[in-house]
Amino acid sequence: xxxxxxxxxxxxxxxxxxxxxxxxxxxxxxxxxxxxxxxxxxxxxxxxxxxxxxxxxxxxxxxxxxxxxxxxxxxxxxxxxxxxxxxxxxxxxxxxxxxxxxxxxxxxxxxxxxxxxxxxxxxxxxxxxxxxxxxxxxxxxxxxxxxxxxxxxxxxxxxxxxxxxxxxxxxxxxxxxxxxxxxxxxxxxxxxxxxxxxxxxxxxxxxxxxxxxxxxxxxxxxxxxxxxxxxxxxxxxxxxxxxxxxxxxxxxxxxxxxxxxxxxxxxxxxxxxxxxxxxxxxxxxxxxxxxxxxxxxxxxxxxxxxxxxxxxxxxxxxxxxxxxxxxxxxxxxxxxxx
Amino acid sequence: xxxxxxxxxxxxxxxxxxxxxxxxxxxxxxxxxxxxxxxxxxxxxxxxxxxxxxxxxxxxxxxxxxxxxxxxxxxxxxxxxxxxxxxxxxxxxxxxxxxxxxxxxxxxxxxxxxxxxxxxxxxxxxxxxxxxxxxxxxxxxxxxxxxxxxxxxxxxxxxxxxxxxxxxxxxxxxxxxxxxxxxxxxxxxxxxxxxxxxxxxxxxxxxxxxxxxxxxxxxxxxxxxxxxxxxxxxxxxxxxxxxxxxxxxxxxxxxxxxxxxxxxxxxxxxxxxxxxxxxxxxxxxxxxxxxxxxxxxxxxxxxxxxxxxxxxxxxxxxxxxxxxxxxxxxxxxxxxxx
Numbered sequence: 001x002x003x004x005x006x007x008x009x010x011x012x013x014x015x016x017x018x019x020x021x022x023x024x025x026x027x028x029x030x031x032x033x034x035x036x037x038x039x040x041x042x043x044x045x046x047x048x049x050x051x052x053x054x055x056x057x058x059x060x061x062x063x064x065x066x067x068x069x070x071x072x073x074x075x076x077x078x079x080x081x082x083x084x085x086x087x088x089x090x091x092x093x094x095x096x097x098x099x100x101x102x103x104x105x106x107x108x109x110x111x112x113x114x115x116x117x118x119x120x121x122x123x124x125x126x127x128x129x130x131x132x133x134x135x136x137x138x139x140x141x142x143x144x145x146x147x148x149x150x151x152x153x154x155x156x157x158x159x160x161x162x163x164x165x166x167x168x169x170x171x172x173x174x175x176x177x178x179x180x181x182x183x184x185x186x187x188x189x190x191x192x193x194x195x196x197x198x199x200x201x202x203x204x205x206x207x208x209x210x211x212x213x214x215x216x217x218x219x220x221x222x223x224x225x226x227x228x229x230x231x232x233x234x235x236x237x238x239x240x241x242x243x244x245x246x247x248x249x250x251x252x253x254x255x256x257x258x259x260x261x262x263x264x265x266x267x268x269x270x271x272x273x274x275x276x277x278x279x280x281x282x283x284x285x286x287x288x289x290x291x292x293x294x295x296x297x298x299x300x301x302x303x304x305x306x307x308x309x310x311x312x313x314x315x316x317x318x319x320x321x322x323x324x325x326x327x328x329x330x331x332x333x334x335x336x337x338x
Numbered sequence: 339x340x341x342x343x344x345x346x347x348x349x350x351x352x353x354x355x356x357x358x359x360x361x362x363x364x365x366x367x368x369x370x371x372x373x374x375x376x377x378x379x380x381x382x383x384x385x386x387x388x389x390x391x392x393x394x395x396x397x398x399x400x401x402x403x404x405x406x407x408x409x410x411x412x413x414x415x416x417x418x419x420x421x422x423x424x425x426x427x428x429x430x431x432x433x434x435x436x437x438x439x440x441x442x443x444x445x446x447x448x449x450x451x452x453x454x455x456x457x458x459x460x461x462x463x464x465x466x467x468x469x470x471x472x473x474x475x476x477x478x479x480x481x482x483x484x485x486x487x488x489x490x491x492x493x494x495x496x497x498x499x500x501x502x503x504x505x506x507x508x509x510x511x512x513x514x515x516x517x518x519x520x521x522x523x524x525x526x527x528x529x530x531x532x533x534x535x536x537x538x539x540x541x542x543x544x545x546x547x548x549x550x551x552x553x554x555x556x557x558x559x560x561x562x563x564x565x566x567x568x569x570x571x572x573x574x575x576x577x578x579x580x581x582x583x584x585x586x587x588x589x590x591x592x593x594x595x596x597x598x599x600x601x602x603x604x605x606x607x608x609x610x611x612x613x614x615x616x617x618x619x620x621x622x623x624x625x626x627x628x629x630x631x632x633x634x635x636x637x638x639x640x641x642x643x644x645x646x647x648x649x650x651x652x653x654x655x656x657x658x659x660x661x662x663x664x665x666x667x668x669x670x671x672x673x674x675x676x
Contacts, residue, residue: 041496041499043499043500044503045499045502045503046496046499094465097461097462100457100458100461101458101461101462120439121502123435123461125495127432127435127468127498128492128495128496128499130465130495131488131492131493131494132492134472134487134488134491134492135485135488135489135492138481138484138485141481143479143481146472146476146484147473149472150469150473150476151473153468154469154470154472154473155469156465156469157462157463157465157469158379158384160465161379161381161383161459161466164383164462165381165383
């Protein structure tokens with residue numbers, strides 16, 4: 001830590017999720033109970049596999065967002081509990097299928113379910129969790145909420161297919177990439193946040209503000225993840241540095257480095273990410289190229305801009321303890337990447 | 339054809355789906371239009387892959403059931419059209435994921451989507467179709483219908499996981515096997531038929547009768563499929579004879595042969611289906627063992643019993659052209675196996 005860092009830290013403490021975690025603790029306790037209850041099945045393999053993921057300590061930021069936005073809008077009921085649970089199930093199902101598609105070995109610092117139980121079980125238990133997710137949301141009886149969630153599930157899958165089509169293609173544009181992450185990542189953040197307005201029957205402008213907040217926070221989340229894959233610590237990531245590179249996944253740090261690269265550098269990206277011919281030293285070279293063109297910094301700059309937009313969206317709401325906790329959460333998501 | 343067959347045919351014409359096809363033609367035309375519209379996506383790969391399956395000439399018996407039961411109960415509206423479409427999307431998504439899990443090469447007489455576009459795309463486009471399925475059913479705005487369909491989707495996945503857990507285990511009991519096909523196949527027939535009562539707001543006893551009809555017909559459908567896999571023509575199946583055997587799938591003809599088999603025969607089933615050590619002549623041996631113990635006939639006898647139960651369930655309703663068409667459909671499903 002430099003002297004300057006120390007001075008900065010005196011004025012601006014490292015943001016944490018603590019306030020949001022504290023304030024949502026009671027709700028999240030209810031959600032965790034419901035998650036465990038609804039992951040149950042008389043078919044042995046289902047709860048085993050589901051609990052492997054559920055117990056693996058994800059931050060559950062999406063259901064937490066539903067709790068926080070519901071309370072931000074003054075909600076005092078409990079309908080947001082099953083809705084938030086439904087969001088987490090949808091997310092967990094996506095993770096199971098993602099790992100199969102990406103052939104990932106690790107998830108949240110543990111072996112991926114597909115390594116332990118096989119790809120087949122991961123596909124099918126993912127389908128079961130999707131089904132449970134819909135059952136839970138139907139049980140709330142809100143057609144508005146159902147519209148949001150069913151729409152999100154189709155958009156997320158669309159984003160995953162877009163990403164699959166762009167796999168191994170380092171020449172895609174930044175705009176195309178942003179369309180992918182808008183669908184595959186931000187859409188569920190949008191839904192999670194929008195539900196807060198829906199359970200409160202809030203007017204359209206507040207609903208839109210929460211959607212904007214969710215969308216921008218979702219993009220922050222993904223861009224920071226992209227950046228961490230090339231320079232983070234495995235402990236922060238819950239996966240290995242270089243996983244995206246090894247999976248041939250095209251992310252913003254690569255797209256920006258490719259665009260500015262020499263012919264030789266572009267050939268490097270085409271050979272490694274394009275054709276999957278990856279040798280021992282290639283991850284080091286890839287990291288050096290992101291350093292040469294400062295594309296991690298560029299990715300983080302963009303993340304910060306989206307973070308600002310997310311904060312602006314929150315200004316629609318009274319400046320109380322809930323909106324402060326959500327602002328801290330935005331800062332926390334960005335800070336992970338530094 | 340023997341002389342006796344000719345005599346029999348004079349009294350009892352071979353049952354066909356024609357009456358049901360004729361009577362539902364207008365509704366099915368609407369459903370086909372909606373299927374094509376809802377399989378659309380700006381992401382190129384989605385409609386291509388979806389249409390490969392959609393255009394491959396499945397009989398669409400599930401949505402047809404929803405149409406027929408709706409009309410049987412006197413419905414004159416159009417809400418059953420999107421609900422039936424939703425059923426077909428759910429089914430199509432299941433097929434895509436099934437083929438990945440079973441590593442099947444063929445589907446409905448064409449190369450499986452996973453062979454043409456890969457397992458990854460099949461998983462993700464399946465997810466997209468599931469999402470679209472939920473979107474379509476939400477658009478109808480019936481919470482009752484949503485309960486039925488979301489419940490069915492979880493039960494189907496549960497059945498698929500049960501089947502996966504029983505893969506390679508020829509010692510499972512007939513009861514365990516019936517539990518698998520009740521979930522993985524009959525549940526969607528139950529939902530398809532029950533929706534007919536729901537769109538009409540019919541009383542519980544009629545709803546139950548349609549559920550019974552759907553369940554029994556679904557079991558007929560699966561048992562006949564099981565039988566055809568060991569003695570059918572590939573053209574009737576849309577897949578290769580022996581696919582179940584090669585996939586290590588345990589079906590009723592095998593379970594019954596295993597139970598009655600000698601120690602040596604049981605070892606044969608354990609080596610082939612249990613351990614996947616399948617050699618050139620093994621399919622022939624398997625077929626001979628099903629012949630030795632008449633397990634295809636036994637499977638078909640059971641199918642006929644379930645068919646009778648399905649017919650009895652229909653007696654709850656007036657004996658009109660719709661119930662006759664449905665009775666013919668039951669006969670047709672059984673006759674496929676002969």
